[in-house]
Amino acid sequence: MGAERVDPPTSPAVTGGAEGPTPTPAGAARAARSQVVPEAPRLLALPDGTVMRVDPARSGADGVLDIPQDVNRAGWWTGGSRLGDPFGSIVLAAHVDSLSQGVGPIVGLLSARPGDRVTATGVRLSQRFRVRSVRLVERASLHQRSAVFSPRGAPRLVLITCAGPYDPARGGYRDNLVVTAVPDGRLLRR
């Protein structure tokens, strides 16, 4: 079988294996023009217009989300959805305050209302979101709210910071403020 000769090509565009003098390159598949390349969010615009930079944040071995200490920067949970992913939660969190810096811009979320607009932007993608719910959840039970971190369901943005009574003897703020926002308009490509 290996010695079998190839039929002579009937078209110059087609060659018969190694026997052909100049084989044409196989076509390279193209991504459809509608293809979105999901990416990490880099900027978060809050309802009051303040823009925070966003750094990737991992969930450590102790289960603590390792977000930037800088109150002016937010952390994006790398285990969650990205801008442009078709499903799931894009999770961003930021410190509401610190001893060295005072109160951070994310404090504005404490007065967020349904309908407020927030925007998450990456290098090439940008998506505006509309706040759907603002909730206080006890920090100790946040992870039991499965929808917060779920990769399933409609795409959404989940913003988290701290709130509630502050008791240093009991680990600081009691609650997480959880703001859930849904896409408002199309994903923009730049």
Add this chain to the structure above:
Amino acid sequence: MSPRSLSTPARAALSALLLATVAVATPWVTASATAAGPPGTYVVQGVPGTTVDVTVDGKVVQSGVKPKQVVGPLDLATGRHTVAFKSPDWTSSGRVSVATSSQDVVLHWPADAADRPEVTVFTNDLKPVVATQGRLVVAHTAVVPPADIVANGKTLFTNIANGEFVTADVPADTYSVSVVPTGGGDPLLGPVDLPVKAGALTRVFAIGAPRNGSMDAVVQVLPLSTTKAGAPTSVPTGSAGLVPAGPSRVPGMAVAAGLLALLGGVLWRRHASR
């Protein structure tokens, strides 16, 4: 393209495709296979109704390759190789560049009438995926016009033409998938159940032609490395206690907070006016 605007041949093709849907549903579901071995070059026989002999650089790799059959991974040295597909009626070939990535060399009919199939190379994206997710690739290698992919009622991808692909990382699940004409109309294919495994690359090649009822799909799965998916159990986001108690910290929906504030204001004013 609405069905009303279809030309007569196109309408006939659509009818044939719709009839083909039932026949196609089962193969799509059962064709899944997890390929063993390291990533490499795979050959996909995407031409219904014929067997082919696959040669690489003139040497037969496998003869009598059936439709929907996947050969590989081939042990190919880095560099250029010529992959040829020989049927009794035609020979199609293409030069393929082999490097460190994984790829599928697919024999398929082009969108327009042709006297032989063509060869298209799809590069497999083997980047790690989050452990709960699977990566889905849908490749259009069928003789149908540009199409959309609908999964669980949501339009996941739009306007995919022959020789094009779309991809997304999605939660591992079994999706109810349809292929519909771009711009609307009845499904060209499906809905069928498509399992997407976690930590794997699932490639779906839509193949064949509606005019002879040969529409079908090849589903092929490659393992991927995964990144940790464990959700945080704690999100500490404050350390100074500088945020004071106040109306904006009332738990619950903003509406409730607003109503409470309003009520509070009314009561306070009544109290003050006494």
